[in-house]
Amino acid sequence: PGVVNQEFDVVWKTIGATEMAIGGIPGFELPDTAIPDSGRVTHSISAPSRDRPVLWTRNSRGATSVKYLWPRLDVRAADEVLSYFHAWNPTPDPGESTGIMWDGRAPTDRLDGESVAAPGARQVTPPLGTSFHVLEMDYLSATVVDTAWITVNPITSFEVVGPIASETETILSVFPGELIQLAWETPGADRVTLEPGIGEVDPTGGTAEVTIIKTTDFVLSAWYGGHREVIERSLHVSEPIIDDFSFSKEVARPDEPVTLRWAVRGADEIRIYGPDGTRIYGAADVDSLQFATPPYGSTWELYSYNEEGSEYVYAAIVEPYAEIHEFYADPPVIVRGESTTLRWDVSEVDGVEIETVGTFPPQGDYLISPLESRGFALRGEGTHNEVFRIAPVRVDISADRPATIMVSAQPDSYDDNLLPDVEGEQSRYVAWVRIENVLGEINHVDFAVEIPDWLEVERVHTAGEAAAMSKLESHFWVRLADCVPGELHTEWLARISLKQIAPPPAGELPQIRIHTGPAPGSNLPVSPGWQACGDSIQFQLDVPGMVLNTAGPVYFMTGPVPVRLLGLSTRWIEAGLEMSWADPRDASLASLDLYRGRAPGELAFLRSVHDSDSWIDNEAAELFEGGPLFYQLVGRTGEDVMWQSVELEIREAPPSTAPSRTRLVGARPNPFNPRTTIYFDLAHPDDVTVSVYDLAGRRVREWVLRNQLPGRGQVIWDGDDRHGRRASSGVYLVRLQADGIVDTKRVTLLK
Structure with a gap:
């Protein structure tokens, strides 16, 4: 018996044999020099074996004899001899004990030369550094040896204390000339050095102050009984950091004083350029400029420099934009002959114009008596923009004859008895959409029809042109006339054929109705209305639904549609x-x-x-x-x-062609969370720089793309800043520099 790869001898002796062979021993072959009388061959087996060796002999007369070896071979793998040997905690703290445990087939073993029994365990308190224990296990004629390693790391710390500019997982950044403090704790150390430039220091712990001029790697070495521990801290000299460069107000009136302020760290020099190219050199005791009136125009730029690099931001101030705060009719629905009051409030304009009515101050109201439904258009012109809004007014013939839209079983009058028409195995309904008492111009009508989910729209015939429709909620756009003024409209708009696709639910009163509220996830109108030559008028009432009569035979086609x-x-x-x-x-x-x-x-x-x-x-x-x-x-x-x-x-994108001009196309999606793709067109080969700035002019992210070919390009912004931190939600400016142009667009990051 033995273990894998252990050598043993095969020995034989015969009388009168002239031929012999040996089998049943894995991998064994007789050498050419072997003779039948007797011999000895050394061999080893590379895998566990329970085979039975056999000796076969024959003499000159042809008689044979066979002998089997008893007992069988018993060759085992080493791990069948030694089950386990390890330390319970291979990395204890200094002074902490740990357990050594073992088990195997041998009845007696040796741990570090001392006889022990199996299974067994022993508590040890290892020294600092790496130590080991050796277990020897005798199995028959083989000895199996295993080692258990234990490592005790000294409790050592080495930190940097001071005005850190920025910190990541691997690099600490400081500014040139900054005084920082190196602090270490090395209890139990025999000797400690701090390089470069400091040398041997207090082995128990301490601090040292150094002035950082250039990027430096500080190395702390601590010796514990001949074992050396090393900790490294890299201090990187940072380029300047601009914390602020902004006007006290982003939007200011022409007569308001404003302040341009800045805060820069780590710069040897700063330069500020005005819109006209005027350069201002910043000094330590200057951090703002005062303006009696806002300096409108192009952007102001700040450049900061030190030996490690430079940083750039810009700031701008604009005049207020004209804005309509309110414009509406009070009340919005009247009977012909009554009056309504137009009310408005517009800022940053000298006056407003209400088309066909007159010109007025920026804030005010006006009493008016329109003869038909219409929209009143208000326009105002500011310094930078023009504003426009419509206030709709619905005029009814009388209080008991309001403008309305409905679903009917007949085209010429309201009929709520909608009966099914049975064709073979399918039931169909035909419903008419009607308007009544609509006074005034009509260009087209918007409406949506709600139907039960056991019906579907089969086909639609309209009085004009109908738009798209979906299965359960059909949105229609029906053109009726070309702005014929002063007419009273009572007519049908659409003939809708509905086909049954499932049985109606038991106990439910099915209805078809005009949609009067927003549909989740769709662009259906909030309420039906009509366009009076560009002015949107809403019916502004709840429209009753029409009950579907299911009392007659209603069938459901069970077979598939071909x-x-x-x-x-x-x-x-x-x-x-x-x-x-x-x-x-x-x-x-x-x-x-x-x-x-x-x-x-x-x-x-x-x-x-x-x-x-x-x-x-x-x-x-x-x-x-x-x-x-x-x-x-x-x-x-x-x-x-x-x-x-x-x-x-x-799947394949359209073939790309060289754009006619270089431009920033924009970001999609916008607004976005968590990421967006920024697209640009490049007309000629060039380097491309895409930058993202916040509204204070601070650069948040930048991509520099070298040697770009003409065509459409893109970069993906994952919402992180250039330090890998998540940017705050809000509005950002995307800036493209390429082909001699600069183009800027806005993008919004959502929470």
Whole structure:
């Protein structure tokens, strides 16, 4: 018996044999010089074995004899002999004890030369530094040896105390000429040195003051009984840090005094440049400039310098912008012959104009009696901008005849008895959307129809042009007339065909109604209204719904709607994404619609393409910047057989072309959290610098892109500043410098 790789001898002796062979020993081969009479060969086995060796012999007359070795081989792996040997805590503190534990197959072992039993344990108090213990375990004719290591690290500290400019995980930054303090604690050390330039210091601990002129790596070395511990602290001389450079007011009136103030640390020199190029040298006792009137115009710039580098920020002040604080009609709904009061409050303008009414001071009110529904437009012009707002007024014929919109079972009058029309296995409803008593000009009407989820819109016929619609809530834009003044409108707007797709819920009173509130996650209007040649007038009332009559037979088609494949192909051209298709040869389509979306299964109606075999989406290139696009073509026959294409994903970006001019395109998304992509166009090869500043003019982040080729480029801002810290929420300025131009846009970081 033995262990893997332990050598042993194979010995044999025979009488009268002329031939022999030995088997059952892994890896064993007889040498060519071996003779049958007797011999000895040294061998080892590389893997555990329980084989039985066998000797086979034969004499000159052909007689044979076989002998098996008993007992079998018993070769075991070393880890089967020694189960474990380790320290319970291999890194104790100075003076702390730890346990040594072991176990194995051998009945007696030796720990550091001393006989011990297995299993066993012993408490030890190791010295400083690294020490070890050795366990020897005899198994049959083999000896297995293992070592347990223990390391005791001295309690040593080495810190920097002083005016640290900035701190990261690996580098401490100070300013040139700063006096800092090095502090250390090394209890139990025999000897301590501090380099460079200080030498041997108090071994128990202490402090030393040094003046930092250049970037320096300080090394503390402490010896404990021949063992050396080393701690390094790198002090980096920082470029200047500009804590503040701003005007006391970002927006100031022409007669207001303002102060330009700054605070800079670690600079040997600062320079301030005014809009006209005037240079002011900053001094230690000067930290602001006073202005009797605001210095409007371009930006003021501050440059700070020391031997390690420079830092730059800018500041600007602007005049107040004109702003409409309020403009409304009180009351907003009247009966013809009554009056309403227009009220307004506008700042930073000399006066305002209310179109078709007159000019007035910036604040005021005016009594007026309009004869029809309309919007009153207010305009004001400030120094930098023009403001515009509309105050709508709805004029009704009488108090008992208000302007309204409704759903009816009949086109010519209100009828709330909407009966189903059963065709085969499907039930359908036809509802009419009507307006009544609308007095005044109408250009188009906005409204949305709410329907139960067991119905879907099959088709729509309108009195004018209808916009997009979705399955459960259909938003319509219906053009009625071209600004015919003074008319009283009572007419139908849309004929909506609804198809049953599921059984109506038991006990529920289903209704169809005009949508009167905002729909979650959609752009539906808050309430229905009409455009009076550009002036939006709201109906401003809750519209009653129309009950669906389900008393008659209402069936649910249990079989699937027939669906057949329709081809759709796309390619990028200069004008956008071109889509083309061919009508099915064996069917005449009653409708053919194109859908678009950002994700599979979430496509929205884009447009009807029934009378064409191709269409160009000229918005696709810009939309593609926000992520992949999906398209699908869907058609129906008169027998309700559906033809549709697969949902086609557009993965390849449009081919890039050199922009006609260099510009900062902007950031998407904006506002953003946690990250946004900043896009720019480059007309000629050049280096590109993209910087982010806060409104105080401090540089927050910067990217320098060398040797950029013409085309569209981008950088991604993850919301962190240049030190890796999260930037505060708020408005920031993105600045592009390239191709001899500077372009700036705003971006907003949300919480």
